[in-house]
Amino acid sequence: MIKEKMLSAINRQINAELYSAYLYLSMNAYLNSINLKGFADWMRVQALEEMAHADKFYKYIIERGGRVILEAIDSPPAGWDSALAVFEHVYEHEQKVTKLINTLMDIAIKEKDHATISFLRWFVDEQVEEESSADGILQKLKLIGDSGSGLFMIDSELGQRVFTPPAPAKE
Numbered sequence: 001m002i003k004e005k006m007l008s009a010i011n012r013q014i015n016a017e018l019y020s021a022y023l024y025l026s027m028n029a030y031l032n033s034i035n036l037k038g039f040a041d042w043m044r045v046q047a048l049e050e051m052a053h054a055d056k057f058y059k060y061i062i063e064r065g066g067r068v069i070l071e072a073i074d075s076p077p078a079g080w081d082s083a084l085a086v087f088e089h090v091y092e093h094e095q096k097v098t099k100l101i102n103t104l105m106d107i108a109i110k111e112k113d114h115a116t117i118s119f120l121r122w123f124v125d126e127q128v129e130e131e132s133s134a135d136g137i138l139q140k141l142k143l144i145g146d147s148g149s150g151l152f153m154i155d156s157e158l159g160q161r162v163f164t165p166p167a168p169a170k171e
């Protein structure tokens with residue numbers, strides 16, 4: 001049975017992951033509205049990944065005999081100034097999520113909750129990838145500056161991304 005402190009922290013993380021999905025769906029809507037369809041498709045896959053993250057935490061609570069409590073999800077922003085502004089926001093947001101995951105790990109270590117420590121390792125690794133992919137796209141956008149053809153090329157590249165559901169976490 002999972003301890004109360006760990007349980008409520010993971011419940012808060014479900015909300016944070018669902019907010020991330022909401023934020024990325026809002027970015028998808030904005031990117032579609034400025035006809036960057038490849039960027040929009042990439043962001044949709046990103047939103048699906050966040051839902052899968054929320055689902056991993058959700059299932060984990062149930063597996064540990066805890067009770068999932070769902071809270072209201074905040075409204076995300078509805079508009080940005082450019083694709084560059086969107087990716088500055090994605091990178092900043094993922095850095096915040098990394099801090100949240102690290103805080104969860106700190107709680108698990110303090111509580112000597114070995115199952116949760118093991119479960120969270122997947123998320124620690126995932127955040128390295130999340131930050132790296134957001135930063136990689138951000139750097140490309142900075143590099144191309146105002147180049148329309150550069151933006152078109154990145155848009156085509158990002159449109160190739162497909163959603164792969166994450167493998168179940170090992171406990």
Ligand code: FEO
Pocket residue numbers: 017020049050053094097130
């Ligand atoms: Fe669920 Fe983008 O981290």
